[in-house]
């Protein structure tokens with residue numbers, strides 16, 4: 345097949361940041377995606393309904409002229425979050441999910457949750473109203489090996505939270521392990537899991553072999569090849585519980601290429617080309633629509649987009665800029681390290 349038409353995709357996990365960075369990276373997403381679940385880990389974080397409304401307005405103001413794009417807002421769960429504020433923000437459709445960051449787990453997560461008993465009333469309210477909880481699933485215990493943090497989180501935090509809060513709808517964000525895939529598959533339809541573009545392409549060798557590659561460093565960190573294979577198999581399976589969340593997370597080069605480089609891969613620009621490549625290599629191009637365009641809306645109880653996106657395979661490799669120039673500084677686009685022949689038709 346050399347041409348593939350799918351419903352316009354959505355990104356169910358995206359970092360847009362704010363200010364000059366927002367302005368610079370937003371067109372990279374809106375070019376291909378109709379909607380995105382926008383992560384709330386700004387500094388300071390988006391905690392209240394009023395802050396989410398103000399952030400949504402800043403995103404709308406930064407949109408390229410004439411561009412239709414719907415930001416789906418999230419709230420950053422803190423130990424002080426007010427269940428009534430969450431419910432009010434969800435009732436108007438402003439807020440589509442609440443994000444749980446264990447304190448210290450990732451970029452800008454210092455205000456995250458330490459004591460899960462403190463957020464129990466919010467979780468119970470969310471279960472009542474059907475509002476999904478999006479979870480960064482890594483424990484932060486200092487002694488625990490960074491490659492084991494997701495698997496241990498599932499057993500010691502995620503599963504107990506779900507058992508204690510019947511009816512709570514949960515999205516395991518950016519799963520990176522076979523353990524995550526297996527756990528997701530064993531649950532009912534109240535659990536979904538997003539998979540990023542880059543975790544379908546890199547394993548931990550890509551970060552470390554032949555010199556350290558800061559642009560491949562993200563959290564959760566890429567794992568062994570058996571885990572990448574499990575993610576590819578899950579993403580391309582067409583199963584309803586797995587959907588695309590790019591976790592495209594821009595950081596300026598200066599902060600990535602540093603003695604203490606920060607976590608995040610920027611994939612908004614070339615995600616659709618990369619996904620078509622991965623799905624074709626599995627012989628599962630027919631399931632790309634499910635993963636990128638259909639399963640996410642079904643989980644979030646939203647309609648599939650009526651507009652469409654066409655991908656074309658050509659003899660010449662697809663080209664994209666090595667870096668996006670933003671007012672905050674240059675942001676390096678994720679480089680898969682191999683040529684990709686699929687590109688999005690204008």
Ligand SMILES: NC(=O)N[C@@H](CC(=O)O)C(=O)O
Nearest residue numbers: 359450451562563593607608
């Ligand atoms: N994924 C990352 O490596 N970084 C994200 C945070 C996150 O999603 O954990 C970021 O905000 O930069």
Ligand SMILES: [Zn+2]
Nearest residue numbers: 450480563564
């Ligand atoms: Zn995360």
Ligand SMILES: [Zn+2]
Nearest residue numbers: 359383591593
């Ligand atoms: Zn993220």
